Amino acid sequence: MENQEIILASASPRRRELLGYIEENFRCIPADIDETIPENISAEDSAEYLAGIKASFIAESHPESVVIGCDTVVVYNGKVYGKPADETDAHRMLTELSGNIHKVITGVCICCEKRKTSFSDVTEVEFFELSDKEIADYIKTGSPMDKAGAYGIQDGALLPARRIDGDYFNVVGLPVGRLKRELQKFFEIK
Numbered sequence: 001m002e003n004q005e006i007i008l009a010s011a012s013p014r015r016r017e018l019l020g021y022i023e024e025n026f027r028c029i030p031a032d033i034d035e036t037i038p039e040n041i042s043a044e045d046s047a048e049y050l051a052g053i054k055a056s057f058i059a060e061s062h063p064e065s066v067v068i069g070c071d072t073v074v075v076y077n078g079k080v081y082g083k084p085a086d087e088t089d090a091h092r093m094l095t096e097l098s099g100n101i102h103k104v105i106t107g108v109c110i111c112c113e114k115r116k117t118s119f120s121d122v123t124e125v126e127f128f129e130l131s132d133k134e135i136a137d138y139i140k141t142g143s144p145m146d147k148a149g150a151y152g153i154q155d156g157a158l159l160p161a162r163r164i165d166g167d168y169f170n171v172v173g174l175p176v177g178r179l180k181r182e183l184q185k186f187f188e189i190k
Helices: 013-019 043-061 087-097 132-140 168-172 176-189
Strands: 006-009 066-076 079-081 101-112 115-127 161-165
Touching: 006 013, 006 043, 013 168, 013 176, 043 066, 043 079, 043 101, 043 115, 066 087, 066 176, 087 132, 101 168, 101 176, 115 168, 115 176, 161 168
Parallel strands: 006 066
Antiparallel strands: 066 079, 066 101, 101 115, 115 161
16 A cells, blocks of 8 residues: 555454554554434445544544554444443343344545545354353353443354355454455545
8 A cells, every 4th residue: 555654443453463464564552432323324324424523533633644544333223233331231132143144344444645445344243143151251251242242253252143245354343355445446536
C-alpha cells in the first residue's frame, strides 16, 4: 500500500492480528465513541454505520492517514446482538443462538482526506445445541464479554459452530480477503 500511514480504529487484538495478514505497517487507535444505533438504521446496516463513525472520528485528527474502522454485530431474528452488558446478558444471547442460524455482519469503512468507502460482509453461522453447563462454563472464562453475540468462533472453550457459510475471518472480526481488495481499489482511485 502507498506510503501513507494506516490506522486501524480498533483496540481489538483479533482485528490487529488479522490486518497484519495484509499490511505490516499500521498502528491502532481505538475510537472512543457512543455506539448507540439510531432507530432508522436497520440491523443489517448497523455494523457498517458504526464502522463509519469510528473511522470518521479517528480521521478527524489524522486527515492524512488511511483510517480503517470496523464493527461486527450478530443478527438473529432481526435483532442486533452486540457485546453483552453482563454475564446474564451473555447467557441470554448464547441460549437464544444455541441450535439456530444467525448472521455475523462486519462493517468496514476506509477513509482518507475526505474520501470514504464502506462495505459489509455477511457470514451465516449455525450453532450446535449448547447445554446450560457449556454456556455457564464458557461465561466463567470471561471470553464472551468483549465479543458481539457473546462468543468468539475461535474460542476453544466453546467451539459453537456446526456450520459456517461465508468468510471465517469475518466472524472473527475482519474480512481480510475483501478488505485487501477494497484497499487496493481505494489506492487506485486516488
